[in-house]
Amino acid sequence: MHSPGRARWIAHLDMDAFYASVELLRYPELRGRPVVIGGRRAHQPEELPDGSRRFARLRDYAGRGVVTTATYPARAYGVHSGMGLMKAAQLAPDAVLLPADFDAYRRMSRQFKAAVAEVAPVIEDRGIDEIYIDLSDLPGVQDPVGHDPLGGLRAVAQEIRNNVRAATGLTCSIGVTPNKLLSKIASDLDKPDGLTLLTLDDLPARIWPLPVRRINGIGPKAGAKLEALGIRSIGELAQREPAWLIERFGRSYGQWLYEASHGIDERPVVTHSEPVSISRETTFERDLHAVRDRAQLSAIFTRLAQQVADDLQRKGYLSRTIGIKLRFEDFRTVTRDLTVDQPTADAVQIRRAAGLCLKRVDFTRRLRLLGIRAGSLSRADAPASTATRRPARGKAATAAPGNPLPTQPELPLFDTPA
DNA sequence: TCTGGGGTCCTAGGACCC
DNA sequence: TCTGGGGTCCTAGGACCC
Numbered sequence: 400m401h402s403p404g405r406a407r408w409i410a411h412l413d414m415d416a417f418y419a420s421v422e423l424l425r426y427p428e429l430r431g432r433p434v435v436i437g438g439r440r441a442h443q444p445e446e447l448p449d450g451s452r453r454f455a456r457l458r459d460y461a462g463r464g465v466v467t468t469a470t471y472p473a474r475a476y477g478v479h480s481g482m483g484l485m486k487a488a489q490l491a492p493d494a495v496l497l498p499a500d501f502d503a504y505r506r507m508s509r510q511f512k513a514a515v516a517e518v519a520p521v522i523e524d525r526g527i528d529e530i531y532i533d534l535s536d537l538p539g540v541q542d543p544v545g546h547d548p549l550g551g552l553r554a555v556a557q558e559i560r561n562n563v564r565a566a567t568g569l570t571c572s573i574g575v576t577p578n579k580l581l582s583k584i585a586s587d588l589d590k591p592d593g594l595t596l597l598t599l600d601d602l603p604a605r606i607w608p609l610p611v612r613r614i615n616g617i618g619p620k621a622g623a624k625l626e627a628l629g630i631r632s633i634g635e636l637a638q639r640e641p642a643w644l645i646e647r648f649g650r651s652y653g654q655w656l657y658e659a660s661h662g663i664d665e666r667p668v669v670t671h672s673e674p675v676s677i678s679r680e681t682t683f684e685r686d687l688h689a690v691r692d693r694a695q696l697s698a699i700f701t702r703l704a705q706q707v708a709d710d711l712q713r714k715g716y717l718s719r720t721i722g723i724k725l726r727f728e729d730f731r732t733v734t735r736d737l738t739v740d741q742p743t744a745d746a747v748q749i750r751r752a753a754g755l756c757l758k759r760v761d762f763t764r765r766l767r768l769l770g771i772r773a774g775s776l777s778r779a780d781a782p783a784s785t786a787t788r789r790p791a792r793g794k795a796a797t798a799a800p801g802n803p804l805p806t807q808p809e810l811p812l813f814d815t816p817a
Numbered sequence: 818t819c820t821g822g823g824g825t826c827c828t829a830g831g832a833c834c835c
Numbered sequence: 836t837c838t839g840g841g842g843t844c845c846t847a848g849g850a851c852c853c
Contacts, residue, residue: 439821465821480853485818526824526853618851651827675825682821720845730820734847770822792843824852833844 408552409534410519411574411582412559414511417528418468420569421507426452431448433473433494438464438484443498458492458542460484463682463767467499471591472786504528507567514566518559518596521667523668531579533647533668549596556594583615593786602662607634614659621656623650675778678724679706680770686728689762689812695767697782699815700745704753706804707748711773715780716775717742721752725760726768734772735759742777749773754814758806775817 413631414420416437423429442455460685464484476491485494496779508527516522521533534540537555545551556575563571574585577599584606587631597605611633612622627708628647637660656666681703687696694752711718721743724738728737735756743749750802753771 437821461818461821463821468820481820483819483821486820489818515819529853616851620850676823678823680822722846732848736846738845768821818851822853824853825850827850828848830847831845835838 405535408534408540408575408579409579409582410534410556410559411533411579411586412515412530412751413572413586413590414528414563415570416468416470417507417569418499418504419470420471421504422500422609423470424568425459425503426454426497428452429454429470429495431472433476433478433491434470434497435466435473435478435484435487435491435494436497436499437467437487438462438467438496438498440464440498442496443667444699445608448506454495454497456492457484457488457494457496460488460496462684466767469494484738498778501527507569508579510665511563511567511569511571514562515559518555518562521670523670525648531582531668553594553596556596560594572702576661577667578657578664579666580615581662584609584613599662603634606662607632607637609633609635611660616655616659623802624648630754633660637688656694674714674716675776676774677710677714677718677776678770678772679703679710682726683766686765686767688765693813696766697815699769700753700771700813701750701768704750705746707771708744708749708772711744711776712779715778716773716776717744717779718749719743719775719777720773721749721756722758722772722774723753724758724770724772725766727764728767729764730767731764732768733760736772736774738775742775744773744779756816757812759804761807 419434422436424433440462444452444454447453447572455580462484466478466480466482466484466487468480469478471489476494478487478491478494484778487494504527512522512524512530515530515532519534519537523531525531534555539551540555542551544554544751546696547553550665552575558574560571560573560651561585563569572586572590572593573595574582574588575594575596576582576585585597588595588605610631611617611625614633617625625636630639636656639657639658641654644656648656681699708719719739719742720736722734724731724734737752737756739748739752749771
């Protein structure tokens with residue numbers, strides 16, 4: 400933990416094109432070529448008799464997959480993560496397409512994080528390919544080197560990069576600043592294989608010219624709204640009075656926008672956290688109808704419940720709130736959930752609760768996605784805590800007491816096992 | 818030829834309790 | 836009997852992130 404009275408220095412480390420780079424270690428002959436990772440049913444490379452490999456091309460893909468990652472040569476064609484593969488194929492038809500191998504990425508993720516921990520152990524996990532690191536209390540960080548007041552700090556950041564490279568063969572980009580918000584922006588300023596160290600004095604020159612969307616927490620909606628208000632850069636945002644922003648974005652978000660634009664962020668590096676929910680979902684190859692495709696949906700529903708139950712058991716959690724997620728052909732998304740009396744990790748119980756949720760949905764439109772979620776988690780090994788739970792009233796499955804949930808007229812749905 | 822799968826956090830209204 | 840304020844639980848939706 401950071402001790403008070405000394406300068407706080409936080410690093411954000413982001414692996415460069417992580418999934419794609421892991422694949423390039425495996426298939427070095429693809430280095431320098433446009434490569435896209437994505438799609439569930441993308442073809443595995445074919446081993447030819449002469450020992451070489453034949454790779455699937457983006458142009459041969461058909462389906463609903465999206466780009467998970469693209470190499471920098473592929474990005475040069477305008478391909479980026481989240482883009483539909485069919486659209487990416489128009490931009491770069493000759494790019495190589497590889498299926499995602501998440502087990503391999505998770506293994507490499509553990510390796511790079513262990514390499515960082517050898518140098519700097521105070522780490523916050525932010526997913527498979529990025530972390531925050533609190534450098535404040537490491538030896539040498541607060542010391543100048545030669546004429547450079549931040550020389551010790553820079554040396555530690557460089558040592559982290561070297562260690563990651565040595566352990567994995569992969570490059571990363573690091574931003575080092577007084578807080579998480581600025582470090583996240585900074586790690587992106589010299590990508591790939593970059594190291595960017597900023598102080599608050601650098602804010603006007605290095606941060607303010609950037610578009611507001613570079614702030615972690617300003618997404619498509621807030622970005623568009625700011626644009627409509629004539630605010631494109633972080634500097635333009637910083638010129639606005641807090642009251643002006645609060646009027647237009649609400650008390651909480653408006654205040655946060657003001658602080659973010661001024662580089663203010665006191666959030667600590669959090670080294671441990673418990674999961675809030677565990678879920679599984681799937682998008683179908685074609686849209687399915689609740690009645691006409693009942694058998695198929697029922698089988699998928701059962702499988703999702705089983706997967707969620709397996710995940711809960713493997714990780715050692717029980718859930719008290721079971722929910723479903725549906726996406727219709729028009730891309731509208733609805734969720735329903737239900738708090739059950741007994742916390743569970745049992746596939747049959749989960750499926751039953753999720754089935755009750757289904758009855759509260761209108762199935763006029765066809766479905767493109769189905770998901771099951773388990774929330775209100777507790778540790779399976781913890782003593783059952785009934786203390787915080789009010790006694791259930793009325794029927795076994797009520798929502799708020801006395802608040803019967805609306806249900807649709809009975810339809811032969813897929814809420815019973817196939 | 819549109820738009821994956823896994824998450825977190827916030828807001829908001831109604832019920833209920835004190 | 837009416838009014839009412841604070842706090843918590845439950846549910847639904849949405850923004851955002853990796």
